[in-house]
Amino acid sequence: MTRWPSSRRALRRARAREQAKLVREQERLARLEPGGTPERALPIESPAEVEVIAGATPCPLCGGTLRLVEHAAEVLAGIRVRVAHLTCTRCGTARARYFRLVGQTVH
């Protein structure tokens, strides 16, 4: 069994803190991107685009592939949006991307 000297353990703790800070920062940036929040919902013309766009976007934390768990129509903060609930296949982070249906032609 390996016993870590306290200084190395402290170093590991410092690294873990650093990592957590980095993840928080990346989460913050991801929310600022289009589709990161209901207010920033990505405009789409057809609900089918949700799956295409969501599947083409890599995980902002690790660059892994995001898997679509659920595609739902929701009303958030008074805005009707399509929500793609995603999970990263690499780091397992759950993520939501928001879309707004626009330019629907009425026949």
Ligand SMILES: [Zn+2]
């Ligand atoms: Zn990931």
